[in-house]
């Protein structure tokens with residue numbers, strides 16, 4: 001029988017520091033701690049400071065929960081791209097220290113690819129179009145010709161950052177996505193906003209400016225603006241996702257990224273899929289938001305395919321794109 005790989009994963013690209021363990025396809029632990037603010041957005045150096053403070057504790061909790069020791073693991077994977085440099089550096093240093101101390105192979109994992117791989121594992125989709133909607137990234141991705149290709153994406157900010165920026169502007173704190181959702185439930189009054197789909201891409205900053213102007217004019221209810229913001233930008237995302245499905249002929253849509261927790265976005269995806277006789281899949285919320293389980297799982301896929309990095313050569317890559325990763329697994 002083939003040995004089940006035991007992989008340690010470390011996530012550290014932005015606001016979340018996490019450690020997870022996976023044996024074969026079975027998650028053993030997925031522990032995280034996130035940097036949050038009540039006022040203002042994410043400050044990279046502050047988030048990195050948070051990661052530095054919690055890293056040992058999170059590792060300890062993950063090992064305790066899975067009842068294993070670092071001697072037992074086969075490899076370590078760390079999210080080395082893309083992300084905020086100060087945060088990436090904390091995770092990289094930590095992973096290298098463990099790798100050298102316990103003489104375990106080290107593998108660098110692309111955070112965006114990991115969002116997709118964990119979704120595939122947990123929903124059992126085979127060849128989906130991924131609607132990847134997180135803070136910094138918003139992309140429509142599908143596998144074609146050995147790589148995860150980007151079929152469409154935001155031309156400026158990610159949809160999570162868009163929601164967080166508006167939330168911050170109206171005094172809701174960070175992260176704002178869930179708070180905007182709560183407010184949107186109080187409204188059914190759609191207020192016209194710009195709709196910016198450009199071919200397979202889309203742009204969000206103009207809508208944000210328009211929302212802020214409307215808010216400042218004091219002519220609109222905040223819940224109506226939250227409702228309309230969601231309806232508009234989610235419709236844009238679903239439109240481009242549908243076009244990617246039509247173009248590639250794929251029959252599965254998978255959602256990934258923190259904004260994927262939004263019930264209304266999931267509902268709109270479901271309706272679109274039903275109308276074209278395709279299937280919609282969403283993994284549990286705990287792997288939609290940033291998490292280390294996706295890093296552990298993707299790392300174990302890469303390790304099985306023979307990918308090996310060493311602590312001497314592995315570095316962070318803050319701006320690596322999804323389609324730069326060669327998918328060998």
Ligand code: ATP
Nearest residue numbers: 014134135136137160175177257258259262289290
């Ligand atoms: P990236 O993956 O691009 O590096 P990230 O690290 O910020 O970005 P995630 O943890 O995947 O990403 O997502 C965080 C985002 O998800 C935040 O912008 C947050 O507001 C949003 N979010 C979380 N829950 C919800 C929800 N229920 N509705 C809408 N947005 C949500």
Ligand code: FE2
Nearest residue numbers: 134257289290
């Ligand atoms: Fe993410």
